[in-house]
Amino acid sequence: xxxxxxxxxxxxxxxxxxxxxxxNVSFEIERGKFYTLLGPSGCGKTxxxxxxxxxxxxxxxxxxxxxxxxxxxxxxxxxxxTVFQDYALFPHLNVxxxxxxxxxxxxxxxxxxxxxxxxxxxxxxxxxxxQREIRDMSGGQRQRVAIARAIVNEPEVILLDEPLSALDLKxxxxxxxxxxxxxxxxxxxxxFVTHDQEEALAMSDEIFVLNKGKIQxxxxxxxxxxxxxxxxxxxxxxxxxxxxxxxxxxxxxxxxGKRFECVDQGMNPNxxxxxxxxxxxxxxxxxxxxxxxxxxxxxxxxxxxxxxTGIDHDGNEWLVHSTKKAKVGDKIxxxxxxxxxxxxxxxxxxxxxxxxxxxxxEGEADGE
Amino acid sequence: xxxxxxxxxxxxPYALWIIFFVIAPILLVVYYSFLDxxxxxxxxxxxxxxxxxxxxMTLSSFWYAFLITAISLLVAYPTALFLxxxxxKQLWLLLIIVPSWINLLLKAYAFIGIFGxxxxxxxxxxxxxxxxxxxxxxDFSFVFVSVYIFIPFMILPIFNALESLNPTLLDAANxxxxxKWTTFRRVVFPLTIDGVKSGCQVVFIPALSLFxxxxxxxxxxxxxxxxxxxxxxxxTQDWGMGSTIAVFLIIIMFVIISLTGxxxxxx
Numbered sequence: 001x002x003x004x005x006x007x008x009x010x011x012x013x014x015x016x017x018x019x020x021x022x023x024n025v026s027f028e029i030e031r032g033k034f035y036t037l038l039g040p041s042g043c044g045k046t047x048x049x050x051x052x053x054x055x056x057x058x059x060x061x062x063x064x065x066x067x068x069x070x071x072x073x074x075x076x077x078x079x080x081x082t083v084f085q086d087y088a089l090f091p092h093l094n095v096x097x098x099x100x101x102x103x104x105x106x107x108x109x110x111x112x113x114x115x116x117x118x119x120x121x122x123x124x125x126x127x128x129x130x131q132r133e134i135r136d137m138s139g140g141q142r143q144r145v146a147i148a149r150a151i152v153n154e155p156e157v158i159l160l161d162e163p164l165s166a167l168d169l170k171x172x173x174x175x176x177x178x179x180x181x182x183x184x185x186x187x188x189x190x191x192f193v194t195h196d197q198e199e200a201l202a203m204s205d206e207i208f209v210l211n212k213g214k215i216q217x218x219x220x221x222x223x224x225x226x227x228x229x230x231x232x233x234x235x236x237x238x239x240x241x242x243x244x245x246x247x248x249x250x251x252x253x254x255x256x257g258k259r260f261e262c263v264d265q266g267m268n269p270n271x272x273x274x275x276x277x278x279x280x281x282x283x284x285x286x287x288x289x290x291x292x293x294x295x296x297x298x299x300x301x302x303x304x305x306x307x308x309t310g311i312d313h314d315g316n317e318w319l320v321h322s323t324k325k326a327k328v329g330d331k332i333x334x335x336x337x338x339x340x341x342x343x344x345x346x347x348x349x350x351x352x353x354x355x356x357x358x359x360x361x362e363g364e365a366d367g368e
Numbered sequence: 369x370x371x372x373x374x375x376x377x378x379x380x381p382y383a384l385w386i387i388f389f390v391i392a393p394i395l396l397v398v399y400y401s402f403l404d405x406x407x408x409x410x411x412x413x414x415x416x417x418x419x420x421x422x423x424x425m426t427l428s429s430f431w432y433a434f435l436i437t438a439i440s441l442l443v444a445y446p447t448a449l450f451l452x453x454x455x456x457k458q459l460w461l462l463l464i465i466v467p468s469w470i471n472l473l474l475k476a477y478a479f480i481g482i483f484g485x486x487x488x489x490x491x492x493x494x495x496x497x498x499x500x501x502x503x504x505x506x507d508f509s510f511v512f513v514s515v516y517i518f519i520p521f522m523i524l525p526i527f528n529a530l531e532s533l534n535p536t537l538l539d540a541a542n543x544x545x546x547x548k549w550t551t552f553r554r555v556v557f558p559l560t561i562d563g564v565k566s567g568c569q570v571v572f573i574p575a576l577s578l579f580x581x582x583x584x585x586x587x588x589x590x591x592x593x594x595x596x597x598x599x600x601x602x603x604t605q606d607w608g609m610g611s612t613i614a615v616f617l618i619i620i621m622f623v624i625i626s627l628t629g630x631x632x633x634x635x
Contacts, residue, residue, distance in 0.1 A: 053539075053543055054542075055539050055542070055543075074542075075539070075542045075543055076542050076543070076544075076545045076546055076547055077545075080543075081543055081544065082539070082540070082543045084536050084539070084540060085536075086534070086536055088534065088536040088537050088539065088540035089540075090537060090540070090541075090555060090559075091559065092555075092558045092559055101541070101544050101546075101554075102544035102545050105544060105545045105546050105550060105554075106545060149544070153544065153545070
């Protein structure tokens with residue numbers, strides 16, 4: 001038995017003559033991990049979920065579950081369960097019967113049903129709420145009932161469709177932690193859909209970033225945050241400074257009218273590229289010693305840090321997160337390390353990108 | 369203060385309506401029900417009601433009303449279900465509702481033409497080689513025409529209930545392993561039961577007191593409570609007995625309304 005549980009092979013989804021929702025998507029999902037499908041609305045992330053659940057059919061391509069093709073298997077015969085965005089709890093049933101719904105359909109004995117429902121409810125800290133009506137439950141509690149209703153069936157995969165989007169900020173943070181913890185305890189695969197990059201970074205083992213029906217990049221949160229493949233990913237995952245530049249040669253990049261040492265290599269000499277520097281990688285120094293010199297145009301106090309915006313003499317805008325204060329109109333210098341510069345090539349495929357990044361670490365190994 | 373005055377002003381038409389067209393008639397009916405045929409105060413009408421003639425009539429009224437309601441429901445539910453899944457549902461719904469705007473009497477006369485010995489229905493039966501049949505003045509034609517007349521009133525509340533059903537619930541049931549039929553049985557039907565109840569109310573109660581159709585379509589073979597009331601007021605001139613039946617009809621209506629009472633759900 002391989003570790004792969006779900007596999008998409010060149011899956012395309014198109015409604016009538018509308019533009020494609022999913023454009024020739026292929027990926028693999030491994031057992032027991034927490035996956036996140038991240039992207040703006042309309043990027044196809046919910047469609048992937050619906051394809052796995054069986055609520056919709058692929059226009060072309062194959063979907064495998066446990067090495068079996070499941071394109072034609074109806075939703076009620078698939079070993080996945082979904083937690084819906086609006087929870088979709090049955091309003092005519094109480095908490096107990098909502099959770100028991102799947103078990104009753106399997107014609108399980110009453111005693112067993114009771115034991116399993118109790119267990120599932122204890123997993124989501126809702127013991128004692130069995131007889132409550134759904135309308136008497138708060139948003140966060142409904143959320144937990146929905147999760148209990150999914151896990152009680154012991155599926156191999158749980159699909160979560162933006163389940164936290166209706167909760168307020170504090171509850172959302174709490175549920176993020178609880179969901180992650182729950183996934184670890186159950187040891188089953190979670191596929192979580194969200195448009196919230198912070199949520200994705202905090203919870204996932206693996207993130208798929210989607211845009212316009214294509215997977216832009218997949219990887220661990222750290223990989224995606226540190227090495228975004230293109231402007232879309234860099235922009236979508238956190239705030240970033242993206243500037244056009246030129247790759248002069250290996251380990252030397254030019255932008256903002258200056259040349260800087262970097263850690264990237266393997267591109268053509270003088271290739272036009274874009275560079276990304278995260279705002280927290282920029283440090284404020286004196287104007288004279290700064291590698292970049294900017295004039296501060298605005299400053300916001302964000303609690304943990306100041307968010308400072310400034311413009312360099314080429315007109316590029318720079319966003320800086322710093323615990324140091326600046327004043328609007330100040331001229332300040334910015335310092336950064338070679339590792340802070342992330343180089344993005346135009347139209348690079350994910351395979352090429354991965355190969356390039358791998359070659360860096362091999363290079364490092366050689367150097368040692 | 370202002371608000372209270374305006375609110376009381378708005379209440380006037382409603383209060384007048386209720387007093388003159390609801391409370392006063394009911395009181396009058398109750399008053400008449402205690403008068404015998406000579407106009408003396410007595411309980412003889414109530415005694416008469418509990419004789420076999422009237423009890424049988426009540427029973428047969430119930431039976432036909434039940435038949436009409438049940439058949440309407442059997443036709444209306446799938447129709448409503450189908451309507452919610454069509455593309456231009458509002459148009460299709462309108463087409464079903466439009467006939468209900470036409471006067472009942474007109475429709476009854478139309479059916480006399482269709483079901484008559486030389487009507488379209490018999491022509492068709494001849495064409496099929498079955499030969500012409502007595503259709504008019506049968507139980508069948510009575511129930512058929514009644515169902516035809518009441519069906520829009522059954523479809524509408526069920527359609528509305530189905531429309532307000534959250535479609536994600538169907539996905540959820542499906543996701544939890546329910547087949548289409550199980551989903552219907554355990555989710556769709558329980559959640560639209562209120563629509564079914566109000567549909568049954570608006571069909572069953574008027575069906576109890578149907579009287580015109582009993583004469584025109586059923587040829588007086590079916591005597592319902594409605595027919596009896598009409599006969600007592602217009603033919604035998606026994607307003608007391610007519611009122612007594614009306615009192616029972618009103619009581620029955622209230623019982624039915626409270627039995628099919630709609631329990632409030634949700635927020």
